[in-house]
Amino acid sequence: MAAPVILVLDAAPSPRLGRLTGQARIVYTDERSLAERLPEADVLLVWDFTSDAVRAAWPDDGPRPRWVHTASAGVDRLLCPGLAASHGTVVTNARGVFELPLAEYVAGLVLAFAKDLPLTLELQRQRLWRHRETRQLAGSRAVVVGAGPIGREIMRLLHGLGVQVALVGRTARRTIHGPEDLDRLAAGADWVICAAPLTESTRAMFDARFFGLLQPYARFINVGRGPVVVEDDLAEALRRRWIAGAALDVYQEEPLSPDSPLWTTPGLLVSPHMSGDTAGWRDRLGEQFVSMYEQWASGLTLPNVVDIQRGYVPSPDIPL
Amino acid sequence: MAAPVILVLDAAPSPRLGRLTGQARIVYTDERSLAERLPEADVLLVWDFTSDAVRAAWPDDGPRPRWVHTASAGVDRLLCPGLAASHGTVVTNARGVFELPLAEYVAGLVLAFAKDLPLTLELQRQRLWRHRETRQLAGSRAVVVGAGPIGREIMRLLHGLGVQVALVGRTARRTIHGPEDLDRLAAGADWVICAAPLTESTRAMFDARFFGLLQPYARFINVGRGPVVVEDDLAEALRRRWIAGAALDVYQEEPLSPDSPLWTTPGLLVSPHMSGDTAGWRDRLGEQFVSMYEQWASGLTLPNVVDIQRGYVPSPDIPL
Numbered sequence: 001m002a003a004p005v006i007l008v009l010d011a012a013p014s015p016r017l018g019r020l021t022g023q024a025r026i027v028y029t030d031e032r033s034l035a036e037r038l039p040e041a042d043v044l045l046v047w048d049f050t051s052d053a054v055r056a057a058w059p060d061d062g063p064r065p066r067w068v069h070t071a072s073a074g075v076d077r078l079l080c081p082g083l084a085a086s087h088g089t090v091v092t093n094a095r096g097v098f099e100l101p102l103a104e105y106v107a108g109l110v111l112a113f114a115k116d117l118p119l120t121l122e123l124q125r126q127r128l129w130r131h132r133e134t135r136q137l138a139g140s141r142a143v144v145v146g147a148g149p150i151g152r153e154i155m156r157l158l159h160g161l162g163v164q165v166a167l168v169g170r171t172a173r174r175t176i177h178g179p180e181d182l183d184r185l186a187a188g189a190d191w192v193i194c195a196a197p198l199t200e201s202t203r204a205m206f207d208a209r210f211f212g213l214l215q216p217y218a219r220f221i222n223v224g225r226g227p228v229v230v231e232d233d234l235a236e237a238l239r240r241r242w243i244a245g246a247a248l249d250v251y252q253e254e255p256l257s258p259d260s261p262l263w264t265t266p267g268l269l270v271s272p273h274m275s276g277d278t279a280g281w282r283d284r285l286g287e288q289f290v291s292m293y294e295q296w297a298s299g300l301t302l303p304n305v306v307d308i309q310r311g312y313v314p315s316p317d318i319p320l
Numbered sequence: 321m322a323a324p325v326i327l328v329l330d331a332a333p334s335p336r337l338g339r340l341t342g343q344a345r346i347v348y349t350d351e352r353s354l355a356e357r358l359p360e361a362d363v364l365l366v367w368d369f370t371s372d373a374v375r376a377a378w379p380d381d382g383p384r385p386r387w388v389h390t391a392s393a394g395v396d397r398l399l400c401p402g403l404a405a406s407h408g409t410v411v412t413n414a415r416g417v418f419e420l421p422l423a424e425y426v427a428g429l430v431l432a433f434a435k436d437l438p439l440t441l442e443l444q445r446q447r448l449w450r451h452r453e454t455r456q457l458a459g460s461r462a463v464v465v466g467a468g469p470i471g472r473e474i475m476r477l478l479h480g481l482g483v484q485v486a487l488v489g490r491t492a493r494r495t496i497h498g499p500e501d502l503d504r505l506a507a508g509a510d511w512v513i514c515a516a517p518l519t520e521s522t523r524a525m526f527d528a529r530f531f532g533l534l535q536p537y538a539r540f541i542n543v544g545r546g547p548v549v550v551e552d553d554l555a556e557a558l559r560r561r562w563i564a565g566a567a568l569d570v571y572q573e574e575p576l577s578p579d580s581p582l583w584t585t586p587g588l589l590v591s592p593h594m595s596g597d598t599a600g601w602r603d604r605l606g607e608q609f610v611s612m613y614e615q616w617a618s619g620l621t622l623p624n625v626v627d628i629q630r631g632y633v634p635s636p637d638i639p640l
Contacts, residue, residue: 100456100458100482101454101456104431104434104435104456104457104458104481105435105454107427107431107481108428108431108432108434108435108437111424111427111428111431111432112428112431112432112437114424114428115424115425115428115595117428117432117437118441120589120590120591120592121438121441121589123592124583124589124590124591127578127580127583127584128578129575129576129578129592130592131592131593131594131597132594132597133594133597133598133599133600133601134421134425134594134597134598134599135598135599136420136421136424136598136599137424138420138424157480157481160477160480160481161424161427161477161480161481162420254449255449256449258447258448258449260447263444263447269440269441269444270440270444271440271444272440272443272449272450272451273451274451274452274453274454275435277451277452277453277454278453278454278455278456279453279454279455279456280453281453
């Protein structure tokens with residue numbers, strides 16, 4: 001029997017796949033050749049997770065990969081009706097790789113805001129000694145939107161810093177709040193943190209109406225996906241001082257254009273979609289895929305299977 | 321019997337002392353009139369903790385305050401041979417007020433460095449989208465120099481973030497390392513954090529020899545007292561890239577002069593001695609003094625008593 005074909009959507013060789021030598025045939029493709037090569041592939045590895053080429057290239061019928069893995073947490077750039085209708089194909093994501101880095105990044109942003117670090121750096125540039133009082137983080141209140149493993153890890157780290165955290169998921173269960181509680185919780189929060197996947201129910205959920213609910217001392221952080229935020233509404237809320245500050249790591253369009261008004265919106269901290277990427281992350285993504293491939297090739301059940309209707313990997317309903 | 325006289329070294333009224341109305345007579349003084357007024361005072365409250373006027377003004381004999389309280393954690397600006405020889409006088413500090421704010425500030429600095437936040441802010445000013453890989457904080461190693469309540473609180477918060485922390489005190493005891501372990505621990509550390517008091521044994525302890533021991537990826541943070549660091553040596557270590565970065569909140573001279581080369585030393589984050597000062601800190605200092613005054617006036621033993629020979633309040637030898 002011929003070795004299975006792994007088609008890798010990426011221009012360059014991906015790390016850590018060498019361990020599969022002899023077990024599989026690895027074929028690299030770019031976006032242009034993707035449609036042509038998909039029918040011959042057993043497995044599609046979406047290594048270039050910024051691409052949405054799979055949507056257009058996915059074959060409506062005929063032979064197609066039985067397994068699609070994306071080297072990312074979010075699957076929004078991948079899912080499409082054709083893939084949803086391909087009942088013989090399982091889709092998996094990189095759950096496990098990004099949780100801790102993202103949670104540390106969020107903790108860093110929250111502390112940087114509480115301790116007024118951006119202004120300290122600006123005053124240092126101006127050689128100005130200006131003592132200010134900062135905020136105590138312990139005892140403050142956070143709402144984390146997104147109750148998957150990333151949101152839960154954010155909650156764990158913030159708990160360790162003494163923050164009172166409420167987790168809001170798609171449905172209320174045990175200690176997780178449902179969307180019906182979000183407005184009330186957000187209205188009393190010091191920190192609103194989005195770690196939600198992009199789905200039809202989260203798209204544009206953070207808009208002028210929402211920002212209008214928040215306290216003037218509140219700060220909003222998005223490490224989920226850009227389109228869950230109406231960027232113009234956030235910028236306007238900051239300009240009108242409806243809220244005290246915000247940090248975005250993800251955007252409607254990435255990379256952010258040099259002309260974007262977001263770069264200079266007052267109180268807004270702009271970072272280039274790097275919150276989950278700690279040194280060695282690509283190695284870890286490669287190792288994760290190899291380990292999952294070995295399970296798949298042995299006929300074992302794959303972990304991290306995406307619920308294509310919901311648009312994310314459902315989390316077990318475990319006590320937090 | 322006349323009400324005791326509390327002499328307050330500060331130009332302006334201090335908050336929260338109103339509760340002592342009828343219990344004590346509160347007299348405000350500035351540095352110039354301090355010597356003249358000290359003999360008539362029962363209690364000296366050093367509210368302006370940046371002043372070292374007590375040293376020159378303390379009477380060598382005759383009547384003098386039986387209790388001196390400073391609204392700070394460090395007592396280095398206060399202690400002098402005359403005070404040490406005044407066996408009838410007890411000296412106390414503001415232990416309890418600054419621990420959590422300082423520990424949060426240090427956690428914020430550590431995360432800001434791990435997540436490369438200063439460069440992110442600089443790139444935002446230039447409207448540059450430049451993705452970088454950051455460092456994972458969990459699993460990294462910190463040495464905290466200073467095993468008092470501030471060092472212990474820093475250890476607690478960093479533990480919660482998954483950092484391996486070694487605490488170095490004046491003498492080895494239980495889980496606290498003695499000074500003889502410092503070089504070895506620092507040589508393997510990602511973070512070296514100074515939360516030590518200024519005493520004759522800590523003055524200038526962080527010098528070229530010490531910085532030469534550190535790893536090129538190490539970062540040094542000082543929230544103790546400025547003179548424990550040889551500033552020129554630190555600046556040189558940063559310029560030579562012996563270490564990856566540093567943050568100072570305290571200095572040999574405060575405020576830092578606009579001409580100081582520290583403002584522009586590469587990799588150095590300069591903040592204006594604000595790490596312990598969260599909103600309401602002056603109120604908390606006032607409330608603490610009032611509460612301690614009530615104990616003193618009732619004849620109860622005062623907490624937070626400074627060991628004048630050692631130069632700080634010794635911590636109980638409790639398991640950590």
